[in-house]
Amino acid sequence: MSEENIDNTSIIWKQIADMWNNYFAPPSRISNEEIKNYRNWLEKANENKESKKALVLGATPEIRDILKECNYEVTIIDINTEMILAMTSLLKTKNPDEIFVKANWLDNPLADNYFDVVVGDAILPNIPLKDRTRLLLKINRLLKSDGIFITRAFYIPDKKPFRSVEEILEHFSKKEPNIQSALEMVLELHILTYDSDDHLGSFAKSKEALEDYHKRKGYEFENKNLQKIHDIVWNFWCVKFVDKVFVYEYRENEEKEYKQYFEINDIFEAKDHDYSKITPMYSLEKIQ
């Protein structure tokens, strides 16, 4: 069974770096409306400033493109060289001035009080629960006194929308088969198998739930669209990502954690995908 530790939350990315662009869709990748909102907030954070220093937690290409267009000096920090390389190949325009730091966000060589903005996407689900407060404190310290932390959260909903694998399959039998619907199905399996004691959205647990269904009802579906969605989940997500866990919190708890080190300036929920209630964006201002 997968566990909550830094290897299982962070290192697994390197195995899928080259597949990220083919299999990641909203809500696990930022949507068009969210891209626009990152741009709005980053332009605003840049007004009236001489030095414009940005740190990206991770290597998300959409965020780096915006930072370049807004003339920030960009540093990116990611634990996996494979992800840095794969994400760099997806940039709209290469930025020869970007500084790469290969390090763990929790244990990094960066200077305190240096950055005007720290930007990330779905950071905390990659961090063991016991280390989250430490990471938020580190981000606070990396920022200048008027610095802003811009991030997109990834929560677990307060109430599970489906009670069984059967209900999930019924829901997805009405969807078009594509990368997005497959990703949504695996997310629903995470939510179904989520246990608030361990806080884990685990591909291993999702796989077990599907295996249990297979034993009872088999692998074949009359609905061809459902078959295709199921097969992407079973053959990609339950294989390539099987050792990965995401650490999910409830919205109320995570907002309390933010408020220990930041004031919430603004919250944004996109309208171009169905999961924005559990993936809102935050503009957070450093508390001294």
Ligand SMILES: C[S@@+](CC[C@H](N)C(=O)[O-])C[C@H]1O[C@@H](n2cnc3c(N)ncnc32)[C@H](O)[C@@H]1O
């Ligand atoms: C920011 S997350 C979220 C994925 C996001 N939706 C995206 O667009 O890439 C994924 C990235 O964080 C990196 N990462 C995860 N945990 C890390 C850690 N503790 N320190 C540094 N990088 C980490 C992974 O290598 C990966 O490149």
